[in-house]
């Protein structure tokens with residue numbers, strides 16, 4: 389019974405999370421003696437998913453899939469799952485996949501576990517570890533359904549290289565129009581998104597006011613990072629809501645999270661905990677963030693951040 | 709317009725997360741429960757719709773009797789009636805099934821749920837509910853306008869937002885943005901008094917099945933102490949050579 393992966397792409401390019409999903413599926417498939425089928429909707433021919441472990445790529449040919457619509461993607465994937473006999477479907481933690489997966493679960497009468505952080509600990513039935521309580525704990529859950537849908541947490545498994553020759557075949561799906569119509573899209577094209585970012589530079593009320601965010605943006609630019617902020621900063625209107633991270637904001641699972649002038653309240657830490665390496669810069673050595681961080685500097689952001697920007701530029705010049 | 713707001717009863721955000729001795733269940737000792745923050749934004753948006761264009765607002769929770777104070781709080785904030793489906797919330801699928809029975813019986817035009825509950829973080833109940841009921845669905849909804857049965861909505865996506873058009877009946881997975889933090893309402897004395905006499909119906913459902921079962925929980929291993937550095941140069945050095953993240 390093959391494993392089906394929803395291989396999301398953005399403007400014709402497969403995201404790193406997609407590569408990770410495929411590697412994860414491949415490790416499962418090797419255990420289950422089966423193969424990995426990647427379903428793509430926009431035919432990004434640039435990358436070969438075989439190198440991450442896919443055996444087959446199905447190109448879902450239907451113009452209705454040219455822009456993301458959760459209902460239609462769920463409908464298409466449920467047809468593919470039925471046609472291929474897949475009993476496991478792997479999706480990412482992107483906003484789109486989280487929107488789509490519950491619809492797919494009902495169509496397939498499948499169990500769905502999001503925030504999965506590693507390979508199953510048992511395969512028949514599937515039991516997986518996943519984050520709960522906004523990363524304050526891990527749950528081990530068994531799926532009791534014929535088909536299982538696993539939503540992999542970002543950066544939980546990593547990208548692995550394979551030398552598989554993935555054969556690409558067109559696959560037809562029949563879709564009717566959706567009850568939800570997308571009328572326009574408002575997307576900053578040049579900004580690194582928190583959801584995809586390897587590095588996130590985040591600042592809090594310690595920065596005193598919105599006029600001081602220039603250096604935060606500059607630091608993010610030097611690091612190729614996304615910018616984020618604490619909740620009060622967005623509530624005060626210093627930064628857009630879309631940058632609010634934490635338990636009630638966006639989750640962050642980057643490789644590196646740099647917190648500047650953020651105290652480290654429990655609700656903030658909950659949302660950023662699954663980042664691999666955490667750095668704090670804060671004037672107060674007793675700020676709770678120091679208990680959660682891997683590296684810290686006790687000091688004034690207004691002195692340290694400009695220095696950090698300059699030293700990083702030098703570092704980059706040397707390591708280029 | 710009939711609006712149903714789904715209310716998840718969750719530990720307060722400051723709660724320490726502990727489990728029972730054999731690690732199979734959440735330890736509720738000393739934990740304060742609140743309306744799930746995403747649902748509180750949704751409830752406030754529902755009140756605005758009621759005030760502007762008229763609506764009845766019902767709130768619903770799937771859970772045991774211990775969730776009733778949370779439902780009473782929603783009544784005190786302004787909902788008209790509450791429903792508790794007397795069933796343990798074992799997994800997202802079973803909760804969505806139980807809610808679908810309520811939605812179908814009540815013929816609601818609009819169902820407002822939250823993007824996710826902050827306890828089990830499933831983010832799955834609203835979508836499953838929509839699909840079971842055959843309602844349209846908008847997730848991570850940060851804007852909602854209704855005229856007759858036409859709906860315009862805004863959805864937060866990774867790195868931006870998307871404007872959508874749809875029709876009632878509709879389920880949304882809401883969050884901050886539907887209303888702002890400062891728009892949230894604290895129950896006043898009059899609301900609390902009124903809530904005592906507003907109806908709270910307890911219902912049973914049948915033929916509910918779970919798709920998954922949680923066997924045990926673990927807490928993360930204690931963290932190593934922070935490495936303090938003096939300056940930017942040392943930090944870059946450690947991030948490069950030790951942590952290998954730059």
Ligand SMILES: Cc1cc2nc3c(=O)[nH]c(=O)nc-3n(C[C@H](O)[C@H](O)[C@H](O)COP(=O)(O)OP(=O)(O)OC[C@H]3O[C@@H](n4cnc5c(N)ncnc54)[C@H](O)[C@@H]3O)c2cc1C
Nearest residue numbers: 592593594618619634635636649650651655656671672689
């Ligand atoms: C229901 C609920 C949900 C919440 N959800 C979230 C959430 O999702 N995300 C979130 O972030 N918060 C959340 N909060 C808020 C949270 O409790 C904290 O209030 C918030 O995280 C604090 O933000 P802050 O660290 O920016 O500000 P503060 O707590 O004011 O901290 C500012 C820090 O900056 C430091 N500082 C000051 N000057 C400097 C300087 N020159 N250089 C360096 N450091 C400096 C100070 O020492 C201090 O530690 C929630 C709260 C509630 C009640």
Ligand SMILES: Nc1ncnc2c1ncn2[C@@H]1O[C@H](COP(=O)(O)O)[C@@H](O)[C@H]1O
Nearest residue numbers: 714769770821822824825830831832833
């Ligand atoms: N037991 C429940 N009773 C009522 N509504 C619920 C329940 N569980 C989840 N919901 C609703 O579904 C949303 C998403 O929850 P979840 O899928 O558990 O993350 C919540 O914000 C609620 O609106």
